[in-house]
Amino acid sequence: MTAIAFPGRTTDAATPRRRRGAVNLTLIAGLTLFGLIALAAICAPLLTSADPIAQDLLQARLPPGSPGHLLGTDQLGRDVLSRLLYGGRTDLQVGVLAVVTPFVAGTVLGLLTGWIGGWFDLVVMRVVDVVVAFPFFVLVIALVFALGAGTGSIYVAISMVGWVAYCRIVRGEVLRAKEQEYALAARASGLPTWRILFRHLLPNVVVQAVVFSMSDIVLTILAIVTLSYLGLGVPPPTPDWGSMIQDGQQFLLTQWYIATIPGLAVVLVGFALALVADGLVERFGQR
């Protein structure tokens, strides 16, 4: 055997290990992209000096690349770049926050129902079935309508509907995990139940819920967009991508970019989160 290393060949031998290796390109790419988008939204006042709600009807519907308006202006002469960045603030904030509550509530309930079982499991799962039986949007729209339009109502409505998915996912994982020997071992060593649940089972079952939450954020942003379209979402003139798309759709044939630019932003966020989700599965997924 020669001692010379062949860089081109060693990769072959290293391939099986790569999955568990330190470099996870999918996860890094997803996190970077999402981080950049979030950073751009957070730093909106630093990136643009234009006011996202200041109208200038003389400068309406300028194409991208116009002087002073990098991405042009909309039908009311508002700067599209500025609205895009500030809209990102609204949508990402609502999208992430409206996922946190159902994530936490659904995960905890799923843990308990999977662990306790019996009548408790039966009752919770029947409630889940009832919620799932209605189409997502029908329930959310009905709830927002009942609670009154606005960001607060969107949080509440999406939380009340969204927890069921997490509950189901986590419950299923708990049912599988609690018969694993490490769960038995934890019980055999006489640890308190809450500790077995949150220290031993939770870290093992939560990955699937985290992966789902990535696509759930995109779904939630879409829900906000839809609600805005129906006049139940973020009230104007607060910029958000949903109302930007709605405003722009009437000019789709003449000034296609007004609707397309915020649409691309939604797609880009979805893409970033999908990469993160895939990366997480690759990193922590079941072997």
Next chain:
Amino acid sequence: MIGVRREPQRLAAPVGDGVNTLLEVHDLEVEIPLPHGRLRAVRGVSLQVGAGEAIGVVGESGSGKSLTLRALLGLLPHPARISGGSILLDGVDVTGLPTRRRQQVLTEAMSMVFQDSLTALNPVMRVGDQIAEVPRRRFGMSRSEAHSRAVDLMDRVGIPDPEKRFRAYPHELSGGMRQRICIAIALSAAPRLILADEPTTALDVTIQAQVLDLIDTLRRDEQLGLVLVSHDLAVVSQTCSRVYVMYAGRVVESGEVRELLTGPRHPYTFALLRSVPDPDAPVHRLLTIPGQPPDLTGLHRGCSFAPRCAFAQEQCTTEDDDPQLVPVAAGESGSGSHDSACIRWESAAGWDSDPQPVDVLERHP
């Protein structure tokens, strides 16, 4: 030091007089309710272990040996439940205690080592934290006390460079190392009795010997009681002083290990021994036991092994229930008697010379 080999010392401590007895199990029954009737998975098992004593429970898959062990710790899988018998700890019956209290008493006295160390360890927790958990949570040690206790334990079970391994995750360790970690976790609860469910089955033979040696050393140094469940007679004979052979949820034979291996008084034990290759013996055909273990949901007449038994006769199937365990020999120096649940045990001397056992499948289709 762990690496030091000691002379095997078989008959560790006397039992039977009740003074030294740590754990006694009387007529333990475990049943699994089914949509139509119930499955009697464990049918009247009695065992006893003294401090520093090692007993072995041997049987094939489905013989109820693991369920017996899990019943002792209150870890029966749903919906199995204990339906009879008693568990005595230090001579005190704990069966009548409220569930929570019983669980507490049992887990304080006993620890368990599982078969597959990969699934018995939490995959997303550092092994050191898993060892330190019980000292920290149950004994209220500070973080640093628990840490040094864990490192001590890792050193005791023979893990090199424990300070560094403390931060490892289970998948980063080899099978033997993982099983040592599991043993350290079991010891961390300062138990008086260790229940080991096939602790070496998932390991290769050299590591098996090391792990058995470790368990044996710890048992003797700490005067721990040990219940070793295995399907491997060789493993049990290396470690234990007394053996219980289980078949279809019952103990069919029990006795001092050498006596039982050299002079089995139950055809099942006899057949088990004949199915193990022995490099020293003159070449003989390895025998298999024909048929399948019985369906424990159904009723049967007489001995549950009779349909597969090469020596069964008319009288074996005419009794109403399985034969009782009866003493067949007094046993050596207080190590308990040699018991067999075969009505024909007296004919055992002739079994060896039985030229060719009859085709039992043909006889009992």
